[in-house]
Amino acid sequence: VKTKTGKFLFAILITAVTLALSLNEVIAQNTPPNLQQAGYYHMVLGKFKITALSDGTTPQKLNELLQNAAPGEIERLLRSSFQSTTIECSVNGYLINTGTKLILIDAGTSDVYGPALGHLAENLVKAGYKPEQIDAVLLTHIHMDHMGGIMNGNNITFPNADIYISKPEADYYLNPLNKDKALDAMKRFFEGAEMKLRPIEKAGKLKTFEYDQEIFPGIKPVASYGHTPGHSFFLVESDHQRMLFWGDIVVSDAVQFANPAITSVYDHDSKAAATLRKQALADAAQKGYWVAVSHMTFPGIGHITQNNTGYRLVPINYSNSGIGQ
Ligand SMILES: [Zn+2]
Numbered sequence: 001v002k003t004k005t006g007k008f009l010f011a012i013l014i015t016a017v018t019l020a021l022s023l024n025e026v027i028a029q030n031t032p033p034n035l036q037q038a039g040y041y042h043m044v045l046g047k048f049k050i051t052a053l054s055d056g057t058t059p060q061k062l063n064e065l066l067q068n069a070a071p072g073e074i075e076r077l078l079r080s081s082f083q084s085t086t087i088e089c090s091v092n093g094y095l096i097n098t099g100t101k102l103i104l105i106d107a108g109t110s111d112v113y114g115p116a117l118g119h120l121a122e123n124l125v126k127a128g129y130k131p132e133q134i135d136a137v138l139l140t141h142i143h144m145d146h147m148g149g150i151m152n153g154n155n156i157t158f159p160n161a162d163i164y165i166s167k168p169e170a171d172y173y174l175n176p177l178n179k180d181k182a183l184d185a186m187k188r189f190f191e192g193a194e195m196k197l198r199p200i201e202k203a204g205k206l207k208t209f210e211y212d213q214e215i216f217p218g219i220k221p222v223a224s225y226g227h228t229p230g231h232s233f234f235l236v237e238s239d240h241q242r243m244l245f246w247g248d249i250v251v252s253d254a255v256q257f258a259n260p261a262i263t264s265v266y267d268h269d270s271k272a273a274a275t276l277r278k279q280a281l282a283d284a285a286q287k288g289y290w291v292a293v294s295h296m297t298f299p300g301i302g303h304i305t306q307n308n309t310g311y312r313l314v315p316i317n318y319s320n321s322g323i324g325q
């Protein structure tokens with residue numbers, strides 16, 4: 001009996017070891033080389049569905065990117081948010097499903113910045129949509145991390161979509177005379193517009209808009225001059241719920257919400273950008289609407305509160321059902 005029991009236990013041990021080894025093998029086979037995150041986040045806004053789409057993240061040296069700060073201020077504010085001077089910065093786009101239209105706000109980077117970025121279209125598919133279903137892409141501004149994704153090489157990424165940008169932004173960046181007058185550091189934004197926006201214009205799919213009138217029911221562009229000459233917010237409203245899409249009002253919420261006077265080297269008019277940031281933060285904190293921000297940590301959606309050290313983003317509560325609150 002003893003021998004039989006011993007053999008039986010030995011067999012169990014061998015089976016367990018074999019099973020553990022084969023499980024390890026399965027895990028090893030299914031682990032991607034880099035740890036990708038889910039990349040999309042659904043929530044409800046009135047009758048609309050909003051889906052945040054990650055284009056990826058990219059390291060940013062905030063102590064070089066940000067300026068107009070007191071000595072050591074940027075480092076101190078980053079430390080107080082447990083961040084180092086180089087952080088992985090999110091690049092977010094947003095899909096609005098109005099029930100009748102699928103509208104994208106910003107389009108990510110596509111093929112421009114290498115494999116860490118350029119995932120927006122693939123995350124759109126993972127989120128349950130197809131690029132050819134998109135009716136319109138609304139661009140907050142011309143910078144490549146927002147409009148790069150409208151073209152993939154020579155191909156139009158969203159073949160059935162019109163691309164919308166503010167009239168002042170298109171007029172400024174599609175005029176070669178302005179490139180000649182611009183600072184050297186700013187010339188590449190004109191080149192980006194030629195590369196990505198000009199083919200869309202040639203295909204007859206570029207539409208410009210004026211401010212403060214709806215482009216689609218419930219979706220209205222708001223002038224937000226500063227970061228670029230025709231930078232636009234988009235106010236989205238359904239059933240009295242409001243969300244303001246802020247584009248590049250902020251690169252680092254840890255720094256620029258604490259001190260909105262700190263500006264970015266990419267600002268076209270940094271003084272105007274700082275003034276706008278102060279006004280926008282005060283308005284959002286007072287009125288309590290949702291904000292969605294391109295470079296705040298994914299999904300970049302939340303509310304703004306004010307305290308004695310400035311403003312702070314209260315991120316959306318995670319909800320697996322997509323209700324979001
Ligand atoms: Zn920008």
Ligand SMILES: [Zn+2]
Pocket residue numbers: 143145146248294295
């Ligand atoms: Zn940006």
